[in-house]
Every structure is written in C-alpha cells, then in structure tokens.
Amino acid sequence: DAGVIQSPRHEVTEMGQEVTLRCKPISGHDYLFWYRQTMMRGLELLIYFNNNVPIDDSGMPEDRFSAKMPNASFSTLKIQPSEPRDSAVYFCASSFGARTEAFFGQGTRLTVV
C-alpha cells in the first residue's frame, strides 16, 4: 500500500499567489483530514470529509482557504491569495471508520515569501 500521498512536498510561493495542495488518501478509507502544523500552534485540524462530504470546516482560518474532495481518491486544499502567515507544514490524513487510526501523508512544507 502506497499510503497517503501528498504533493508537492515543498512549495515556495510569493505573497498573493494561489497555492493548491493535493492529497490522495489510502484506498478504501472514508475519512480525510487536512491539518496545518506550526511551531507556535502545533497541529490544527482545518477540515475533514466523510465519504467526500465536508463535515466540519470550523478550523479553516478564513475565506482564503478552501478544500474540495471531488471523489474518494483525491482532495485539494487551496489558498488564494496566500500570505506569509500561511507558511506551515500541511498534512493530509485518512482513516477507515470513525475514531480510528489516522494515517498521515508526508506533508507539504509551504513557504510564502
């Protein structure tokens, strides 16, 4: 099993540009999570999906952030326009069933300059 696959692994972009992060969950998993990790705030849940439907997006910081899951094997997190304070590591994770082990991708390290 390939595990959760995220792309790109690293992204450096200029303030104001649009950034799209991609995630392929583990096949058969019905939950998908997007987290953001910074030194100051740790791992924060941004949004999660169940069977491709967004369930809780209360962690999305503001309207500049949006997430989609068009099918069971693909999700995107978009930031438009990006700002330097968005610099962080963004993790995607998936799980099978509720309250079970979440498997994380390797993360996307985003730097906005």
Added chain:
Amino acid sequence: RKEVEQDPGPFNVPEGATVAFNCTYSNSASQSFFWYRQDCRKEPKLLMSVYSSGNEDGRFTAQLNRASQYISLLIRDSKLSDSATYLCVVDTGGGNKLTFGTGTQLKVEL
C-alpha cells in the same frame, strides 16, 4: 481552556530511565484517545490507542482517567530511539473530530 493540553517539555532523560507524560482534555464526552509519535520533520504516526482499562505494548503503557479527564503515557527502559515528540489525540466533537495536543518533546541521552 484548550481542548487538549500537554506539557511541551523537553524531557531530557538518560537511557534506561522511566518517563511519564500526561495530557488533559476538556470535553467530558470524548470517547477515543490515542498517543502518536512524531519524529523531526516527519509525519505523525500512531503509537498506541488508549483504552478505558489501560493497555500496554512492550515498554509503553497508556492509561485513561475519565474522572479527572487525563491520559498518560509511561515509557520504561528508555532508548535513544525513543527521542521524538509525543502527541496526545482526543476526539473532541461529534463524529470524527480528532484534536491533537501540541506535543511533548522527549530527548533520551547517553
């Protein structure tokens, strides 16, 4: 009060020592509890789930105290390879909202 709180550490301990971490949570309705491990610049990985009766996996023991709303992780006979950040995870909302603590850093030294 934060939903999940941990002492950030770092805990610096000699090899072979026993070390314990605690984590408190605010939602009395939480039902699922986990400890994850995260190595530097890597993704978090499940270390162990925490069951009501407590559970043990080799040198690692996890306990849950519902009355006081905390979970603990005990590591016996620490190894250099145990050096990492240990994240407490609790379901904090309806459905499957898993909230991570900010982590406790452990450094095992010779």
